[in-house]
Amino acid sequence: MMNILETVRGRQTIAISGHIGPDGDCVGSCLGMALYLRKNLPGVQVDVYLGDFSDALRRNIPGTETILYDYKSRQDAYDAFIALDCGRERLGDAQEIFDRAALTINIDHHVSNPGTGMINFVDGDASSACEMAYLTMDPALVDKETAQALYVGMVTDTGVFKYSNTSERTMQIAGRLMTYGFDYPAIVREVFYEKTFVQQKLMGVALDRARTECGGLLVVSLLDWKTQKSLGATKKDIDGISAQLALTEGADCAILLYATGTGEWKGSLRSNRCVDVAALCQNFRGGGHVRAAGCTMYGDGEKALQKLIGAAADQLREQGLC
Numbered sequence: 001m002m003n004i005l006e007t008v009r010g011r012q013t014i015a016i017s018g019h020i021g022p023d024g025d026c027v028g029s030c031l032g033m034a035l036y037l038r039k040n041l042p043g044v045q046v047d048v049y050l051g052d053f054s055d056a057l058r059r060n061i062p063g064t065e066t067i068l069y070d071y072k073s074r075q076d077a078y079d080a081f082i083a084l085d086c087g088r089e090r091l092g093d094a095q096e097i098f099d100r101a102a103l104t105i106n107i108d109h110h111v112s113n114p115g116t117g118m119i120n121f122v123d124g125d126a127s128s129a130c131e132m133a134y135l136t137m138d139p140a141l142v143d144k145e146t147a148q149a150l151y152v153g154m155v156t157d158t159g160v161f162k163y164s165n166t167s168e169r170t171m172q173i174a175g176r177l178m179t180y181g182f183d184y185p186a187i188v189r190e191v192f193y194e195k196t197f198v199q200q201k202l203m204g205v206a207l208d209r210a211r212t213e214c215g216g217l218l219v220v221s222l223l224d225w226k227t228q229k230s231l232g233a234t235k236k237d238i239d240g241i242s243a244q245l246a247l248t249e250g251a252d253c254a255i256l257l258y259a260t261g262t263g264e265w266k267g268s269l270r271s272n273r274c275v276d277v278a279a280l281c282q283n284f285r286g287g288g289h290v291r292a293a294g295c296t297m298y299g300d301g302e303k304a305l306q307k308l309i310g311a312a313a314d315q316l317r318e319q320g321l322c
C-alpha cells in the first residue's frame with residue numbers, strides 16, 4: 001500500500017496528469033490528489049496538466065480552474081510526477097514532463113498497465129483511479145473538496161456503482177466520501193445520466209444503425225465522420241453509447257466503431273459476461289478492462305468493424321457460445 005505523503009516527502013514541485021481525453025475518473029483522481037497534496041503539503045507547488053473535458057465534470061469537480069493547459073510553458077524538471085488513471089504512454093503531451101521528472105509515480109487501475117513509474121501502485125481489481133488515490137491518503141486528512149473530486153471518479157468508472165468492478169471496498173470508500181456533505185445526487189445526475197441534446201441525437205443514430213451478430217450475442221454499430229459532423233458531435237459525445245448497446249437483452253458484447261476525423265477509427269467495447277474486451281483490444285492498438293476497453297483501427301470502417309466482430313466471435317466460439 002502506498003502513502004502518497006510519504007512517497008513525495010521533501011519534494012517541492014509536483015506535477016500531476018492523467019490520460020488524453022480525460023474522463024470523470026481521470027479528472028477526479030488528478031484533482032482529488034492535487035487538492036489533497038496542496039492542503040497537506042503547504043508551500044509545495046502542485047500543478048495539474050490535463051486536456052479538455054466536459055462541462056458537467058467542470059461543474060462538479062472542485063479545483064478545475066487550477067488546471068494548466070499549456071504543457072510547453074514549463075521546461076524545467078519537476079521533483080515528482082504522479083500519473084493517474086493511465087501509464088506513461090497515454091499521457092499525451094504531459095509525457096515529456098513525466099520524462100523530465102526526478103521521481104515518477106504511477107497510480108492506476110488498468111490491468112494492461114504494467115506500472116510505468118519508478119514507484120507504482122497499480123491494481124486491476126480496483127474500481128477506479130479515484131479508489132486507488134483514496135487508498136494512498138490518510139482518511140483523517142481528506143477534506144470535502146478532495147472527497148467530492150474522488151466521488152465523481154468512482155461514480156463514473158463504476159457506472160454509478162453497478163459494474164462488476166464495484167467491490168465491497170468501493171462501496172465502503174464511496175460511503176465514507178458521501179459523509180463529507182457534498183450534493184451527491186446532483187453529481188450522479190450531471191456527470192453520469194445527463195446528456196447534451198447532441199449526445200441524445202448521436203445515441204439515437206447509433207442505436208438506429210445497430211445490428212446484431214452471432215445470434216444476438218454481439219451488438220455492433222458504426223458512426224462515420226460525416227454523421228458526427230452533421231450533428232455537430234465531438235469525441236466526448238461518444239461516451240455511453242457502447243454501454244447502452246451492451247444493455248440489449250441477450251447480448252454479451254457491444255462494439256461501437258467511430259471515426260475521429262483523422263482517418264482513424266476508435267473502437268469502444270463493452271461486455272457483460274463472456275468476451276474479454278481488454279484482451280481483444282490489445283490486438284488492435286488498445287487496451288482497458290475486461291468489461292470495458294478501447295482500440296484504434298485504420299482503413300475502411302466496415303472492414304475494421306468486421307475484424308473486431310471476428311475477434312469477439314472467436315472468443316465466443318472458444319467458449320462454445322457461437
Ligand SMILES: [Mn+2]
Pocket residue numbers: 025026085109128129157
Ligand atoms: Mn479510470
